[in-house]
Amino acid sequence: MMAGKREENPAGSSNNLRGDVLGVLKVATAEQIQQIALPHLSYRHTDKPTPSKRKQARTASHTGALSDLHKHGLAENGGQLPGGDTLRNLTPMGLKTAARELGRPVGETGNPARGAGRTGASHPMTVNEAALALQRPKPDLAQLTGEPADVLAAAQAAVDAPAGLGTIASYATEVALPTTGTWSNSDRGGAQADIVITSPEDGVPLLFVEIDNCHESAQVLAAKIDKYMRFCQRKVKDVDGTERPMWRTRWWAPDGRHGDQPHPPLLLVFNRASSRNPHTVSAQLAELTRRHWQGTAYCCDREGSPGLPGRQ
Template sequence: MAGKRKNNPAGSTNNYRGDVLRVLGALKVATADQIQRIGAPHLSFRHADKEPPSKRKQARTASHTGALSDMRKHGLSENGGSTGTGDALRNLTTKGLEAASYELRRPVTEMGSTARGAGSSGALHPMSVNETVIALLRPKPNLTRLADDPPHVQAAAQEAVDTPPGIGTIASFWTEVPLPATGTWNSPGKGGAQADLVLTAPQDGVPLLFIEVDNCHETPEELADKLQKYARFFRRK
């Protein structure tokens, strides 16, 4: 197609590739739908009138799907299975995590693993963790991106902007973080916890928050054991 550069045949832009790097760098594995809702929430309003819902979803995620396609060709991202509802899961490669470290302003040593294989069983827990992040972020649409859209689209986006703000940015979150009771951060020993989410958003009055996301698959005894692991971590000087 005319106008597409050879190195980005899917026509993606730096903005959308940046969204992918930031979201997958923080969450490790996500769907194009989740990447779009976090990175470019204005697209949800631009395509709200399309029917059926499958067409609406396809339209609003097209830009990030294109970005993922281009990044896959460059060895930055890869397909990682699918969710139980059939949505494709995406994750970064080692090369992609290095690129994401610049977007998130984190040392490469803090970027964690590539999450390869996380989608082999549907990634039910990672998807719940991601939805928790979205609920905390409450992503607001950029109204300037909708300046040329119909009035009813702008009005719906304005309503979303006027709702209470969320906490932090995508760069405020870390997932699956080891909290060593023994050993070091890079080589944790036995007996420590692993936080589903760590949130640091001092700009919003939340300097540090550990979050556990439960899909009701753990027994009360397992949950109590997890709390004991947290206690061991907090006692460490």
């Protein structure tokens, strides 16, 4: 997960299997790291007799890499999931190393996600699965030579499926969006994006993602969206003394088609992990947040030029 010169480590792993994924996800299982870093391994070891044996074989390299990170003081165990999978997270020193690998300021990698396993880590795991679903890592077919025909067909189908957004370096998680204070010392009343995606090459220069395991009411989610809006409306002075939206001092996005400056989009992801109906919540949420998304109707004058709101 740390790039650079390839070198062998005590557990038999090499450093191209180590690091930056945990720098983004904060806490993850070896299988989640494998699915993002080396997706072709998901199509290997199909001859093993049981699912647990197949998983063990697929994740052996990353389990070894994580063991090496632990020996070097860069990673630690973060508890266990109810199914028995061990959670891993980086230490403060590991986060600094991951920040260098990702080319980010150290402060942007956040804090260690310690103790997530004590509460089951249901929300972090959903965030990870959402990131995996949005990125859609493609297997390298060249690494699957000699695999059975049905396995190759499944891998080819994954390659042929619609592309996802960016690479792991396009993602950040648990990003504070301050309504007061600074990026590094934000207020408690601000928003926190579960995922931020920057993938301009895919037509998505900036996207905020909010994850809900169907535990929160429409009212709670509406309050969160209010915080996102307050952040997007906040203006600060940039280094050149020009006042601009705070988010534009950190991320790039094009101006609107008519010279306006639209806010970044927010994707709300529901994971039906409880009895709350996401369709009902969505309908209620749409009404509660209408003032944020309905916009203002602009008319054109007789010559076809944009006019004032509500005027011909």
